[in-house]
Amino acid sequence: xxxxxxxxxxxxxxxxxxxxxxxxxxxxxxxxxxxxxxxxxxxxxxxxxxxxxxxxxxxxxxxxxxxxxxxxxxxxxxxxxxxxxxxxxxxxxxxxxxxxxxxxxxxxxxxxxxxxxxxxxxxxxxxxxxxxxxxxxxxxxxxxxxxxxxxxxxxxxxxxxxxxxxxxxxxxxxxxxxxxxxxxxxxxxxxxxxxxxxxxxxxxxxxxxxxxxxxxxxxxxxxxxxxxxxxxxxxxxxxxxxxxxxxxxxxxxxxxxxxxxxxxxxxxxxxxxxxxxxxxxxxxxxxxxxxxxxxxxxxxxxxxxxxxxxxxxxxxxxxxxxxxxxxxxxxxxxxxxxxxxxxxxxxxxxxxxxxxxxxxxxxxxxxxxxxxxxxxxxxxxxxxxxxxxxxxxxxxxxxxxxxxxxxxxxxxxxxxxxxxxxx
Amino acid sequence: xxxxxxxxxxxxxxxxxxxxxxxxxxxxxxxxxxxxxxxxxxxxxxxxxxxxxxxxxxxxxxxxxxxxxxxxxxxxxxxxxxxxxxxxxxxxxxxxxxxxxxxxxxxxxxxxxxxxxxxxxxxxxxxxxxxxxxxxxxxxxxxxxxxxxxxxxxxxxxxxxxxxxxxxxxxxxxxxxxxxxxxxxxxxxxxxxxxxxxxxxxxxxxxxxxxxxxxxxxxxxxxxxxxxxxxxxxxxxxxxxxxxxxxxxxxxxxxxxxxxxxxxxxxxxxxxxxxxxxxxxxxxxxxxxxxxxxxxxxxxxxxxxxxxxxxxxxxxxxxxxxxxxxxxxxxxxxxxxxxxxxxxxxxxxxxxxxxxxxxxxxxxxxxxxxxxxxxxxxxxxxxxxxxxxxxxxxxxxxxxxxxxxxxxxxxxxxxxxxxxxxx
Numbered sequence: 043x044x045x046x047x048x049x050x051x052x053x054x055x056x057x058x059x060x061x062x063x064x065x066x067x068x069x070x071x072x073x074x075x076x077x078x079x080x081x082x083x084x085x086x087x088x089x090x091x092x093x094x095x096x097x098x099x100x101x102x103x104x105x106x107x108x109x110x111x112x113x114x115x116x117x118x119x120x121x122x123x124x125x126x127x128x129x130x131x132x133x134x135x136x137x138x139x140x141x142x143x144x145x146x147x148x149x150x151x152x153x154x155x156x157x158x159x160x161x162x163x164x165x166x167x168x169x170x171x172x173x174x175x176x177x178x179x180x181x182x183x184x185x186x187x188x189x190x191x192x193x194x195x196x197x198x199x200x201x202x203x204x205x206x207x208x209x210x211x212x213x214x215x216x217x218x219x220x221x222x223x224x225x226x227x228x229x230x231x232x233x234x235x236x237x238x239x240x241x242x243x244x245x246x247x248x249x250x251x252x253x254x255x256x257x258x259x260x261x262x263x264x265x266x267x268x269x270x271x272x273x274x275x276x277x278x279x280x281x282x283x284x285x286x287x288x289x290x291x292x293x294x295x296x297x298x299x300x301x302x303x304x305x306x307x308x309x310x311x312x313x314x315x316x317x318x319x320x321x322x323x324x325x326x327x328x329x330x331x332x333x334x335x336x337x338x339x340x341x342x343x344x345x346x347x348x349x350x351x352x353x354x355x356x357x358x359x360x361x362x363x364x365x366x367x368x369x370x371x372x373x374x375x376x377x378x379x380x381x382x383x384x385x386x387x388x389x390x391x392x393x394x395x396x397x398x399x400x401x402x403x404x405x406x407x408x409x410x411x412x413x414x415x416x417x418x419x420x421x422x423x424x425x426x427x428x429x430x431x432x433x434x435x436x437x438x439x440x441x442x443x444x445x446x447x448x449x450x451x452x453x454x455x456x457x458x459x460x461x462x463x464x465x
Numbered sequence: 466x467x468x469x470x471x472x473x474x475x476x477x478x479x480x481x482x483x484x485x486x487x488x489x490x491x492x493x494x495x496x497x498x499x500x501x502x503x504x505x506x507x508x509x510x511x512x513x514x515x516x517x518x519x520x521x522x523x524x525x526x527x528x529x530x531x532x533x534x535x536x537x538x539x540x541x542x543x544x545x546x547x548x549x550x551x552x553x554x555x556x557x558x559x560x561x562x563x564x565x566x567x568x569x570x571x572x573x574x575x576x577x578x579x580x581x582x583x584x585x586x587x588x589x590x591x592x593x594x595x596x597x598x599x600x601x602x603x604x605x606x607x608x609x610x611x612x613x614x615x616x617x618x619x620x621x622x623x624x625x626x627x628x629x630x631x632x633x634x635x636x637x638x639x640x641x642x643x644x645x646x647x648x649x650x651x652x653x654x655x656x657x658x659x660x661x662x663x664x665x666x667x668x669x670x671x672x673x674x675x676x677x678x679x680x681x682x683x684x685x686x687x688x689x690x691x692x693x694x695x696x697x698x699x700x701x702x703x704x705x706x707x708x709x710x711x712x713x714x715x716x717x718x719x720x721x722x723x724x725x726x727x728x729x730x731x732x733x734x735x736x737x738x739x740x741x742x743x744x745x746x747x748x749x750x751x752x753x754x755x756x757x758x759x760x761x762x763x764x765x766x767x768x769x770x771x772x773x774x775x776x777x778x779x780x781x782x783x784x785x786x787x788x789x790x791x792x793x794x795x796x797x798x799x800x801x802x803x804x805x806x807x808x809x810x811x812x813x814x815x816x817x818x819x820x821x822x823x824x825x826x827x828x829x830x831x832x833x834x835x836x837x838x839x840x841x842x843x844x845x846x847x848x849x850x851x852x853x854x855x856x857x858x859x860x861x862x863x864x865x866x867x868x869x870x871x872x873x874x875x876x877x878x879x880x881x882x883x884x885x886x887x888x
Contacts, residue, residue, distance in 0.1 A: 105738065157738035216738035256696070260739050269858035272729035272751045273679065273831060282730035282748070283716035289709025293781075306695035307705035308743065309736035315528065315580035315639035316683050316731035316749040316797065317831075318857040325705070326739040328695045358716075363855075374739065408696065432786075434741040435692035 068393040068460040077459060079198035084190055084451050085444075091190050091451075092173075092442050094118065096166045099175045099182040104162075108133055108154040108212045115154060115185055115210040122189045123196040124208065132225035135210035136232065139192065145204030145463050146237035150191075150454075151410055152184030152426070153214035153222065153243065157434050171443040179440040180433035184242035184426035185210055191455045203463030207232055214243070214410050216308070217260065217326070219374040223413035238387055238461055239421035240454070241410040244433055245440045246425030248453035249400035251391050253381050253422060255412030257337050258330040260374030263288065263348050265312075265355075268364030269321030279359040279366045281312060281323035288351035288368075289325065295343055301332035303340055326373070332406050334378050345370050376408050379415025387420040387461060394456040398449060427451050491816040491883040500882060502621035507613055507874050508867075514613050514874075515596075515865050517541060519589045522598045522605040527585075531556055531577040531635045538577060538608055538633040545612045546619040547631065555648035558633035559655065562615065568627030568886050569660035573614075573877075574833055575607035575849070576637035576645065576666060580857050594866040602863040603856035607665035607849035608633055614878045626886030630655055637666070637833050639731070640683065640749070642797040646836035661810055661884055662837040662844035663877070667856055668863045669848030671876035672823040674814050676804050676845060678835030680760050681753040683797030686711065686771050688735075688778075691787030692744030702782040702789045704735060704746035711774035711791075712748065718766055724755035726763055749796070755829050757801050768793050799831050802838025810843040810884060817879040821872060850874050 071077055084091075098118075103111035112135050119127045119137045127137035135154070156177035158164070166175040188208050195202075211222030227233055241252075265281035265288070289307055297303040305327065312323030329344060331337035352368040381388055383404070392402040411421035427450010430440035441447075494500055507514075521541075526534035535558050542550045542560045550560035558577070579600035581587070589598040611631050618625075634645030650656055664675075688704035688711070712730055720726040728750065735746030752767060754760035775791040804811055806827070815825040834844040850873010853863035864870075 157741050159737055162737075216740050258696075258740075268855075268860075270855070271857045272731060273681075273725075273727050273753050275857075276725075276727035276729070280716075280730065282712060282733055285733065286709045286712025286716060286730070289705060290713045293703075293706040293709060302696075302699075304696050304699035306699070306740065306742060307703065307709070307736070308695060308739035308741055310705055310708065310743070310746055311734050313730070313732035313749070314582055314585075315857070316751045317639050317681075317729065318580050318731055319729060320731065320733070321858055323733055326736070328739045330696050432691075432693070434694045434698075434738070435744055437691075 067463065068390050071460045071464050072394065072397050072456055074464055076198045076200050076464060080194040080200060080455060081452050083194040083197040085448050087190060087193060088444055088448060091186055094186040094189055095173065095178065095182050098185050099166050099178045100164050102160065102164050103154050103156050104158060104160045105155050105216050105218050107160060111154045112210065118189050119192065119208060122192040124192055130225065130230050132222055133212040134222045134226055137208045139206045139208065141202045141204045141462065142465055143203040147205045147207060147232065147235050148238045148458065148462050149207040149209055149236045150188065150240040150242065150458055151209035151211050152188055153181045153410060154210045154212055155215050155218055157215045172439055172441050174439045176436050176438050178438055179430040180244035180438065183245050183428065183440055187242055187426045187451050187454060190451055191458065194455060201465040202459065203465065206458065206462055207236065211410065217373055220376060220410060220413050223410045227413050227417060236419065239411060239414040239419060240458060241423040242426045242454060243409050243423055244426060245428050245430035247400065247446055248425050248427050248450040249395045250403045250405060250425050251388065251422050252407045252409055252411060253383065253388055253404050254406035255377065255379040255415045256330050256332055256406050256408040257334055257378040258328060258374065258376045258408050259337065259341055259372060261327045262324060262371045262373045263327060264322060264324040264369045265352060265366055266322050267366045270319040270363060272317040272319060275319055277360045278319055278363055279355050279361055280319045281366060282320050284351050284355040284366045285312065285323040285325060287354055288348050291347040291351055292344060295347065297340055298336055301336050303331035303336045305329045305340065305344065330408060376412045377416035379412055381415060381420050381422065385420050387422055390460045391422055391457050394460055395453060398453050424454055424457065425450060426454065490886065491813050494883045494887050495817065495820050495879055497887055499621045499623050499887060503617040503623060503878060504875050506617040506620040508871050510613065510616060511867055511871060514609055517609040517612055518596065518601065518605050521608050522589050522601045523587050525583065525587050526577050526579050527581060527583045528578050528639050528641050530583060534577045535633065541612050542615065542631060545615040547615055553648065553653045555645055556635040557645045557649055560631045562629045562631065564625045564627045564885065565888055566626040570628045570630060570655065570658050571661045571881065571885050572630040572632055572659045573611065573663040573665065573881055574632035574634050575611055576604045576833060577633045577635055578638050578641055580638045595862055595864050597862045599859050599861050601861055602853040603667035603861065606668050606851065606863055610665055610849045610874050610877060613874055614881065617878060624888045625882065626888065629881065629885055630659065634833060640796055643799060643833060643836050646833045650836050650840060659842065662834060662842060663881060664833040664846040665849045665877060666832050666846055667849060668851050668853035670823065670869055671848045671850050671873040672818050673826045673828060673848050674811065674845050675830045675832055675834060676806065676811055676827050677829035678800065678802040678838045679753050679755055679829050679831040680757055680801040681751060681797065681799040681831050682760065682764055682795060684750045685747060685794045685796045686750060687745060687747040687792045688775060688789055689745050690789045693742040693786060695740040695742060698742055700783045701742055701786055702778050702784055703742045704789060705743050707774050707778040707789045708735065708746040708748060710777055711771050714770040714774055715767060718770065720763055721759055724759050726754035726759045728752045728763065728767065753831060799835045800839030802835055804838060804843050804845065808843050810845055813883045814845055814880050817883055818876060821876055847877055847880065848873060849877065
């Protein structure tokens with residue numbers, strides 16, 4: 043769920059990075075013959091990589107229903123060479139690749155879940171180097187990158203100092219509320235052991251580095267009223283009109299463009315039949331900001347608007363059978379967090395990206411990294427390579443043209459190897 | 466789906482009826498010893514009648530899913546004494562009680578369907594003489610009245626001149642769009658043979674007589690847009706905001722109170738996840754009027770408002786990824802129709818109601834009778850007796866206190882016998 047073309051640049055970070063030198067470890071890894079072998083393997087294996095993207099994409103993974111894709115991904119991880127693979131109690135696929143020198147454990151993850159409900163047509167349509175399907179880039183491509191990295195490391199017989207935990211996690215999107223990450227870091231078998239974290243999410247050249255977790259709050263707003271007959275009870279207050287008014291008020295809410303602050307009405311529902319005044323109408327709302335203060339301010343305004351909408355409906359129509367009530371329930375809360383720009387994980391990522399001839403672009407977003415970041419664990423979110431667009435829509439697509447596609451995989455692999463320490 | 470407490474009185478009709486004398490046939494029937502025997506039976510059988518209301522109510526019958534209740538009702542009709550019972554191709558239960566002298570066939574119907582979706586709790590809660598459950602009055606009570614009339618006629622060995630067709634029909638509510646009636650009168654085995662029609666819908670003392678079918682049009686309004694990511698694509702046009710604006714505009718639409726004209730947003734939906742800008746948001750709208758001219762005028766205004774909402778959303782937010790389109794699709798069209806006040810069916814109904822010491826109250830509504838009325842077949846809609854309230858809501862209730870409950874059954878039976886001609 044990376045933030046596409048409107049990705050927020052942190053100007054100061056870019057300047058910092060122009061000054062930073064390529065850390066020695068990264069330089070060493072990228073020129074290592076073993077790493078070169080792994081890069082060669084990725085290039086030659088690209089057709090299989092594309093087939094796996096398609097296979098993963100065509101295995102549906104709606105929110106809270108990721109099991110089928112989890113089982114597939116666990117099998118593919120094993121086929122790619124990992125022997126120690128399991129599905130944890132929350133539904134995350136976790137596979138350990140042991141290191142040789144007890145370096146700090148690094149986890150690298152891509153998320154299994156999509157935003158699309160059960161029944162969505164997830165058949166991939168291919169047109170030249172373009173693949174079209176809901177979820178193909180967000181985050182199927184990244185899952186396939188994890189498989190590719192495992193195979194390339196094995197093919198090149200790479201051994202690392204650190205243990206690497208490969209993760210296909212649940213609950214990144216929507217109401218999943220980062221449940222996969224919360225379990226991994228707070229309850230799962232590797233909690234307290236993961237010392238660095240990389241999330242791949244989603245497609246993109248590979249030079250965007252998310253170094254901060256944007257805070258978000260999600261709400262379910264439910265308007266309730268007496269309901270009634272469309273003709274016989276015409277004139278009674280209606281939760282549908284309260285909802286309409288609430289949406290309209292929210293759509294006009296003023297938010298700052300810097301720090302970027304946003305709102306969204308994501309899902310709407312209510313009512314039982316065309317000829318009944320509904321007794322309930324509801325919506326799910328997402329509010330985000332780069333700054334806690336602005337998030338809190340927008341949330342306050344939003345809650346006030348919801349109550350105003352209920353009050354107004356009670357004013358303009360009859361309450362003889364009952365009033366409109368509104369409930370604003372918090373259904374998601376993604377914590378803020380930031381990793382220091384001079385930390386090894388950010389410095390290493392920047393150095394590797396530069397060595398591939400690209401300029402690192404640091405920003406903030408709301409991703410799986412929010413959880414480790416909020417716990418003080420160094421974490422970044424990287425792109426998975428290639429190009430694409432329209433994620434979170436039925437028109438989602440990626441381009442798997444070989445050069446930018448392979449380069450993205452190599453960048454992710456280079457950052458991971460540099461952090462894990464090659465023997 | 467009778468129009469509850471806001472039932473429209475046609476003042477002139479009431480005056481007309483004060484002047485009308487009790488037609489001879491009705492007088493004869495009501496004083497017939499056979500009819501008295503049938504009345505006695507209804508009084509003694511009232512506990513079984515209540516048990517059947519509960520049994521019917523607790524058998525769910527969501528729109529387009531009336532099969533289970535249909536099978537139950539067919540069985541109960543047979544147990545009540547009708548041998549010739551079938552379920553037609555549309556799902557209506559039809560049971561014929563043959564007459565002896567080839568009088569004009571009369572059909573009397575109650576509808577099987579409720580407005581409540583699958584999964585609604587339909588367990589009946591009893592509190593003294595009150596029964597609480599969705600659908601208990603609309604139209605379960607009326608279905609039980611049909612059973613009671615069949616049994617009472619048999620118990621009193623009543624033979625009629627006319628064939629009587631007892632009907633438990635589908636598709637009265639919501640998007641059912643009167644499909645049960647359309648089939649019965651235009652395609653089914655008794656089409657062209659039914660010469661008079663009585664609909665029982667729903668509870669009420671028994672003195673309301675619907676003599677005209679209110680026209681209604683139902684629409685599905687769908688707003689479509691490009692969709693996108695809630696944060697990354699913030700600022701794009703959203704079908705959710707267009708819908709909110711459309712609902713708000715509609716909620717302020719001016720309609721005349723006389724002829725009574727109404728609108729309703731009945732069902733709302735759209736969106737796939739809280740953190741995605743929806744690509745679709747929709748609502749089902751019901752518009753009705755006692756006069757065709759006012760219905761047409763309101764429909765025109767409504768359609769204009771929908772397009773204005775789409776245009777406005779395209780104006781205030783970014784259309785770089787695509788515009789908001791709106792589709793306004795007609796999903797229901799209930800024809801107007803009226804039976805003459807001096808027709809035998811209306812005169813007889815009025816006379817019987819008066820003979821029970823009540824003042825007939827003539828009005829218009831949108832019921833199953835709309836179909837025969839639109840075809841020129843004399844039809845009325847009657848109440849099924851007792852009292853109640855809150856139909857089309859989860860708080861629906863009826864009171865089965867014996868006196869008004871039994872009287873309602875007797876009124877319906879008296880009108881039916883008077884029209885069918887007792888031997």
